[in-house]
Amino acid sequence: MSLYFKYLLILFKSQMQYRTSFWLLSIGQFFIPFSIFAGLYFLFERFGQIKGWEFFEVALCFAVIHMAFSLSECFARGFDTFSSLIIKGDFDRVLVRPRSTFLQVLGSKFEFTRIGRLLQSAIVLIWALNNLPIEWSILKALTLFFMITSGVLIFTGIYMLAATMCFWTVQGLEVANIFTDGGREMAQYPLNIYQKWVARFFTYVIPFGTVNYLPLLFILGKTKGDEILYMLTPLAGSLFILPCFLVWQFGVRHYRSTGS
Amino acid sequence: MKVYASVLKLRLLIGMQYRSAALAGVATQFFWGFISIMVFEAFYEFTAVTPPISLKELITYIWLQQAFLAFIMLWFRDNELFDLITSGNIAYELCRPTDLYGFWFAKLLAQRLSSALLRCYPILLVAFFLPKPYNMTLPPNVITFILFVITLLLGLLLLVAISMFLYISVFVTLSPMGSLLIFGVLGEFFAGLIIPIPLMPLWLQKIAYVLPFRWTADFPFRVYSGHIAQSDAIIGVFIQLGYLLGLLWLGKLALNSVLKRVVVQGG
Amino acid sequence: MIKLDSITKSFKVAKRSTGLLQATKALFYREHTIVEALNDISFTINPGEIVGYIGPNGAGKSTTIKIMSGILVPDGGKCSIMGFTPWKNRVEYVKNIGVVFGQRSQLWWDVPVIDSFELLKDIYNVPTQEYKKTLDLLIETLELKDIINSPVRQLSLGQRMRCEIAASLIHNPQILFLDEPTIGLDAVSKIAVRQFIKTINQEKGVTVVLTTHDMNDIEALANRVILIGKGSLLYDGKLEELRKRFGTHKTITADYRKNTISIDIPGTTILHWTPEHAVLSIDTEQILTSDVITQLSNKVDLIDVTIESQPIEDIIVQLYKEFKI
Structure with a gap:
């Protein structure tokens, strides 16, 4: 863990060598989701609701998933851009060092400019929370925290799956965007507005539903039945990263026997 | 003219080599299309007021957006040109016996054409055969279709003319980041790519109608579905032409003036 | 110290097709050809030796280095290096070796060299005392004093290579694998790098295996050469012998x-x-x-x-x- 922070530090220093571009990109990261959020706001201005959900409820959902996305893009960027590591042959370097491949790949790159997106979604989060009549409890606050962290883990898991694909081919990797960018776009609305098959896929296969929908019901007090179950779903969703981890290990083993 | 044709041919050939990337792109765009349609479907389901554009028209609008993404995205950029300008290697480009504005215009046009040609067929084809209500529908009549083709192509030329300013601005700022940001975010929003322009609040619609961006995407797509009447569409074509000529003239002027500075500074 | 016994390795190479039809077919089924990269390679290297590992491009040099450094798993044969089998227990094993890939950098591009060294210290868990001692020695022998505080991107290729080698020695490995350490260097830098390899070999007793295409490297450094071609071992012995036999x-x-x-x-x-x-x-x-x-x-x-x-x-x-x- 301390090594991870050392990686963080050295790459932060590197980034600071290019301050202007850092600021510009950060501002860009602030405004891109901003325009998406503006679109969402205008739609609510016209329609008033979406399948019974109010604007601030959806805004909360939006904020959670965008925060998770920006954090994962910042801290798990090494897996997100893993194909470049493979193409340049730098993965060999990772293998001759006495640390886990997971940690080293994670530490190979950070995207600090995502601070812009994080800030934007944090503002939306605060705005939404201020306008929602939520009866706060420690459990609810914890649930909100778990929603974001589990979201980060799910996104990281998807990056890892895409990265594993690089051991076989580096072409057509854009497909992973369906689950990262697409997943983010989809999960900014509560999952039950979609068709059943979409909702099911994104609950049981890629568990975005466990971080943005089910626990949201709990926080907003819309649950029917056992509240604790709803509260625990983000933790279940974070288990998604475990099979991804195994798949990654399998990929590394494949690489070491083929070297391609 | 021959030079431009060969640039296009080369681009198409290069584009063909990235088939798997194109396939992946198609799959992604499909997903996006589906997600946006479902979101609008949910908004429309319990709405109290009649929206200014029907869901059917909106669905066609979205599929056209996805199919012709390469025609309408401002961030779809050529990093080679940026490098050329920022590194100062532009001097070599000046040695070529072609008009720089025309040459770049052709290059950018070719990139978008080749990318769209590779991607639009599968999306359109599948979109037509999707189950209701997700399917795309044919335009109401032949004349509308012809008008759509004309407005789409004019829209493409207009978009390339707008994007030329992006490259020209880099001569001054020396970093593409800022311009890309402004052009990307504002252009995308006012072209109706985030939410369709008819669904915007009225005050915002007024702004969008004045700016050139919506003529590249929003306009042709609504001509297709018949949301814009034929008579209005014909007037629109003239407005497109007006914008196009104006922007071409301005762009050439701007490029010549920044190039003069490059020459004076010695590149 | 290093013992390879009948190491074999072959790769499956997919036949590339160009047409659209073939490419679609390739999505489901691919034709493969088997390329024998290494065929029954055996040799023993003793502590303190400098061995030049030579052969034309594609002979299998890099594959051998990759196997010896634990990156690749061979198809057959045994390999024992300092009592380890490189591809098993990767993490434990690689603490004992240093690897320099001549064409790739292990330094962080935008920060001063010393920052890279500090990070490597943490990656290899080198105790601070020991790190200081090693660093001082490296700075002295490699004449790094003036460049250690500049970002890597400002260094010349020769300066960078010196830092690369130093970086792979931070953890005091007993074996150093150098894959084309002088590639692209000018004459002066080449001599400096050779001199340094010699110094660490003599002073620290580091065993060195280097691949190169520059025979001057071999002449200056290695008294023993191993020649491979098309995956087979062709010659293993003194450079002088080679000269006598074939020159x-x-x-x-x-x-x-x-x-x-x-x-x-x-x-x-x-x-x-x-x-x-x-x-x-x-x-x-x-x-x-x-x-x-x-x-x-x-x-x-x-x-x-x-x-x-x-x-x-x-x-x-x-x-x-x-x-x-």
Whole structure:
């Protein structure tokens, strides 16, 4: 863990060598989701609701998933851009060092400019929370925290799956965007507005539903039945990263026997 | 003219080599299309007021957006040109016996054409055969279709003319980041790519109608579905032409003036 | 220290197809060809040796290095390095080795070199005391003092390579694998790098295995060479032996008083001739060098004679030709 922070530090220093571009990109990261959020706001201005959900409820959902996305893009960027590591042959370097491949790949790159997106979604989060009549409890606050962290883990898991694909081919990797960018776009609305098959896929296969929908019901007090179950779903969703981890290990083993 | 044709041919050939990337792109765009349609479907389901554009028209609008993404995205950029300008290697480009504005215009046009040609067929084809209500529908009549083709192509030329300013601005700022940001975010929003322009609040619609961006995407797509009447569409074509000529003239002027500075500074 | 026993490795290479139809087919089924990268490679390297590992491109040098450094798992054979099998227990094993890939950098591009070193210290868990000692030694022997605080991107290629090698020695490895350490360097930098490799070998007793295409590296550093071609071991022994066995040509350059008669001597070939100067190539299997000089002095009035052995470079080229690799 301390090594991870050392990686963080050295790459932060590197980034600071290019301050202007850092600021510009950060501002860009602030405004891109901003325009998406503006679109969402205008739609609510016209329609008033979406399948019974109010604007601030959806805004909360939006904020959670965008925060998770920006954090994962910042801290798990090494897996997100893993194909470049493979193409340049730098993965060999990772293998001759006495640390886990997971940690080293994670530490190979950070995207600090995502601070812009994080800030934007944090503002939306605060705005939404201020306008929602939520009866706060420690459990609810914890649930909100778990929603974001589990979201980060799910996104990281998807990056890892895409990265594993690089051991076989580096072409057509854009497909992973369906689950990262697409997943983010989809999960900014509560999952039950979609068709059943979409909702099911994104609950049981890629568990975005466990971080943005089910626990949201709990926080907003819309649950029917056992509240604790709803509260625990983000933790279940974070288990998604475990099979991804195994798949990654399998990929590394494949690489070491083929070297391609 | 021959030079431009060969640039296009080369681009198409290069584009063909990235088939798997194109396939992946198609799959992604499909997903996006589906997600946006479902979101609008949910908004429309319990709405109290009649929206200014029907869901059917909106669905066609979205599929056209996805199919012709390469025609309408401002961030779809050529990093080679940026490098050329920022590194100062532009001097070599000046040695070529072609008009720089025309040459770049052709290059950018070719990139978008080749990318769209590779991607639009599968999306359109599948979109037509999707189950209701997700399917795309044919335009109401032949004349509308012809008008759509004309407005789409004019829209493409207009978009390339707008994007030329992006490259020209880099001569001054020396970093593409800022311009890309402004052009990307504002252009995308006012072209109706985030939410369709008819669904915007009225005050915002007024702004969008004045700016050139919506003529590249929003306009042709609504001509297709018949949301814009034929008579209005014909007037629109003239407005497109007006914008196009104006922007071409301005762009050439701007490029010549920044190039003069490059020459004076010695590149 | 290093022992390879019948290591074999083959790769499956997918046949690339170009047409659209073939490409679609390739999505479901791919034709493969098996390429034998290494075929029954065995050798032993003792502590403190510097071994040059040579062969033409694609001979299997990099594959061997990758296997020895634990990156690749071979198909068959045994390998024992310092008691470890490299591809098992990767994490434990790689603490003991240093690897330099000449064409790739292990330093962080935008920060001062010293920052990279500090991070490597943490990656390898080197105790601070030991790190300081090693660093001082490295700075001194590699003359890094002036460059250690500049970002890597500002360094010349030669300076960078010195830092690369230093970086792979931070954790005091006992074995150093160098994959083309002098590639792309200018003459001065090459000499500096060679000098340094020699120094650490002598002072720290580090065992060095290096691959290179520059035979001057081998001549300056390695008293032992291992030659492979097409995945097979072709020669393993002293460089001098190699020269004796295969370097059967010498070149004589002679200056003499103006003379127009023929200087044709059996067993030699005239490479260049003017009435005052001649260059002859001698096949030492047919005629002794001293005999050539005797015969020459009988024919012409010699002023100056120089004899050169065949450059090792030529011997290698000749070897490659002979083995058809």
